[in-house]
Amino acid sequence: MASEITIEGPRRTAHAERIPSRLALLAAPEAARSQGEEAYLRIRERIVSLEMPPGSVVNEARLRADLSIGRTPIREALQRLAHENLVRSVPHRGTFVTDVNITDLARITEVRVVLEGCAAHLAAERLGAADRAAISELLDVLQAGRVTDQRDLMKLDQEIHRRIYRAARNSLLEGTLERYFNLSLRLWYLVLDHEVRLLEAVEEHTELLRAVLAGDGARAERCMSNHVSGFELEIRKVLVER
Amino acid sequence: MASEITIEGPRRTAHAERIPSRLALLAAPEAARSQGEEAYLRIRERIVSLEMPPGSVVNEARLRADLSIGRTPIREALQRLAHENLVRSVPHRGTFVTDVNITDLARITEVRVVLEGCAAHLAAERLGAADRAAISELLDVLQAGRVTDQRDLMKLDQEIHRRIYRAARNSLLEGTLERYFNLSLRLWYLVLDHEVRLLEAVEEHTELLRAVLAGDGARAERCMSNHVSGFELEIRKVLVER
DNA sequence: TCCACCGGTATATCGCTCGCATATCGGTTG
DNA sequence: CAACCGATATGCGAGCGATATACCGGTGGA
Missing domain, CATH: 1.10.10.10 (Winged helix-like DNA-binding domain superfamily/Winged helix DNA-binding domain)
Structure with a gap:
């Protein structure tokens, strides 16, 4: 019945190689947007x-x-x-x-706690060589203790999270988390310059990355969930006192 | 600095009443699309x-x-x-x-298992009167045992899931789950007419709804996760044998 | 006399239609 | 076998009609 519509997709002969094009697209620097x-x-x-x-x-x-x-x-x-x-x-x-308020913060966090945890778990279990190298490098940067400025820390946090999303090797999950992360990031900007938990965050990150590198999915998941929850608490603290 | 851009949002005087318009929008039947x-x-x-x-x-x-x-x-x-x-x-x-394959199925399920579980948990804890009534009704339909056709069961499954999304009272989560659910639904269509697990699904749904109605978040979460996992297994079974 | 309400006009924004430029593919030809 | 060329589909831009809000002048009542 609908067979007429069943035309072939792009290049059926190389059907197994359709995904690489997507990766190439992602890897494209910034030019071909x-x-x-x-x-x-x-x-x-x-x-x-x-x-x-x-x-x-x-x-x-x-x-x-x-x-x-x-x-x-x-x-x-x-x-x-x-x-x-x-x-x-x-x-x-x-x-x-869109406005931001305490309720939104809670809604965002609710999802992130489980989803980021899930990603960390998967990342720990599926860690490939390239991701391992990248995460090791991030861990080194963390342990060097050079990052003290809050904006730099924010950048580093972004890199860590996004790296873990990719290491989880689930493009759907990656996309979803990217969206939620941006919502969270805006909240962070909102409370910037309020002197909040720098050291704790670094420690949490360190522990998280170690768990991922050790392949300990359960521990990575716990770390990540705690990290996200802690993040919410800090933001909330600043948000309510204003 | 950016104060120049800081123009007021829509009707600042009634700022607290912006959400109802959204609800009204959602409640709008089908006409004003x-x-x-x-x-x-x-x-x-x-x-x-x-x-x-x-x-x-x-x-x-x-x-x-x-x-x-x-x-x-x-x-x-x-x-x-x-x-x-x-x-x-x-x-x-x-x-x-987009094509569908075993890998995608796994990726979708990975996320759904945690996210649907999360929604079920929240739904159980936040169940309002209206949602309680609707879910009780769905439970009655299930227990009546009238639903035997697979297409009808699919319809019912949709209603159950969507109702739980709404009952979780987290619009972000609801939107995300809606997207994943449609991806899953397509897979279900793919294996339709393959005589798969009708009774088990009904039982799972029954137990799930009971847990939600009982306000037992943890149990609802487990039920839902199992339900989604079981769903994947069935789909996978049909998918690989072809 | 003043204020509140109300109807009509003006404006701004949006959703949609339409047309041109461009890039890629597949077939054909020298 | 390589290069060219038409076909196809998309990316982008401009304009038109529709619509909802805002403004404003008028009117009725206190």
């Missing part, structure tokens, strides 16, 4: 870094001028951001950067 | 139900004719589906319905 992708990444960066503060209106015309990008890619990016809960679009009213 | 939403839902339905089989090309012009919808909404829908891993778009080559 479409304007839509470009707009998405740049606007996301602005929102996460609070350059576009929560609750503010998103002026499409202004973005178009700022980024020198046409209307279609901008709209495309905004729709994507809406699906990721970074903006909210009200028909014929405007598009707004 | 934009064409983009319409296209998304209809194409998704076609893909999940295998009317557009895995690996087939997605002909934009044909969809436009079939659905009597313009090009922009179709593109919009396809981009959204691409982000949800139901189609894959290759620049200047075409758009294809």
